[in-house]
Amino acid sequence: MLKATAHEGEPAPSGKTVVFDFDHTLYDGDSGSHLFAWLIRRSWWRTALALLAAPVLGPLIAFLPTRRFGISGFVWIGTVGMHRSSTVDVLTDLYVAADREAIGRRLLPHALGVLQQHLDAGDRVVIATGAPPELARAILSFVAHERVPVIGTAVGPRFGAVIATRHCHAEEKMRMLREAGYTQIDVAYSDSSADLPLLKAARHPVVVNPKPGRVAMFRRVLGNNTPVLNWGCKDRGGDQLPA
Template sequence: MKLTLFDLDHTVLNGDSDVLWCDFLVEKGLLGRTEFTARNADMAARYKAGTVGLKEFADFYVGTLAGRTVQQWEPLRQEFLADWIVPRITPAAVALVDKHLEAGDLVVMTTATNRFITELTAIYFDIEHLIATEPEMRGDLFTGSTTGVLNMREGKVERLHAWLTARGLRFKDCKSTAYSDSINDLPLLEAVKHPVMVNADATLAAIGSERGWPALQLH
């Protein structure tokens, strides 16, 4: 089994879904520009540096969904995909994903961003399988918190193992490849047989260079 894992933000997407979502909500007048933009920039910078607490990070962004239902958010989610996400997906990123899909790989998008705002992106890439941070729901209402193991750092490996086990597969039996830009994904890249850096941040690039990992630029 060829297992191919794609990180989303800054890997196959030229941008960060969480940050873009917040910018989108600010533009729509649903978040206060002055206060939230500063908090958003701080959170993004600390995540890139690997210094933010995982629960704090995840709940900060999932909190933007609080108090509304899936149905209430859906038109905005569709607008966000069309106007903010698709224009930031390059032909090179689509071609790379298509290459693995056409080869018959088991292709999975694995992202720290919550499922609700990333599942349409996975569909756009024709990726059937998405492992993402899960927003907590009360009925059809978003509570503003996350639930379960966060799909971040070591959590990506834990969630992947659980996902494979549920499908009767074992990670060690897979010919695994992972694409990512971020030092936050070092545990995942170290776990797979074929790690590939994409648009790598400085810290990951330094480590990957020492280890001889291949590097790509998709945007």
Template structure:
């Protein structure tokens, strides 16, 4: 069956789930709001410019999770999604996901955010399959480190290729929706790329390549 692939941040939701989670951690006292959020903004600015080393962001953003149990974090994530993320789903994103579902296509979210956020957020849209940055767990507690290939830039292409092989799927007829220049490697790899609320670099590339451009 054909695949419908979706980036998450600024594509399905109006915001970045990692930065919003940082703000939520400040609210519940897991981080010092001032310094931590300032650093988060600095790193996310680099992401928007296509200059971020994702390893740097993950080392920074996962530090508050180190030593916390998977269950403790998951409980807060559920509260966070209900309070912060649910209101940010684009209405057109919901309609588009449903349209692909009704066409019998298999849905997959592939995001450069951490899996402990991405997977439950995708589940709120009824999307069971999700690829994201996986975290190391030892003794039921997060270490603050990542494992495996990061789903960022070319890493998305590699992780997706591994998933396709494991699932017996192909990219024949596949579409991919994204807002970011950082997703150009994967957008170029699918037959039906769609630029959603694109940044300036992606918009220009999409225009020149004749890709669909949509505003949600």
């Protein structure tokens, strides 16, 4: 059974420290949203409640300052009635097993190749994600990378459901990385403007699979020499891989 911890594993004693985001970086899509959409679709009344709440929660998700509130609302709908994080762990396992083929196709081969290159070089690789770490770790088990340390959103019982108790997002992601011992970052890979604190802290930031409308902003904030790459997300921006 998966454990509901915020992170696991310790930094290795040598090599560069390399941080990967997960969604839209190693995985084509938002893995947490896919999980909680599955949880909502388990019953008709959860689906109906989500539809009723969508006009309120949807706009909250659209804007970075309120995004976590909108996401938390849908997470609450998907888990209301549950009182233990272990229940969500079991359901996460069921979701990954039930949708294994589709989830596996979303893992980005080039991204996994870059991750493997860092591991082969002896670098200290950690994944820092807004998704629950149990979910990212279960998906990475498809490609035998489940032992790569994962720092992610912690979940626990609250308000009659199991929701995020600490969201690994924006500045909070940096605090969680530092608390886990990753105080100096050599290379960081992410698609998200929410990860600007991470990208700005890294000696060598690399933007991968950004939204097309965000490319100019990344170049302005991080400098024109910062790589902005597309690792296989068809609806995303960045310089395309060679044919």
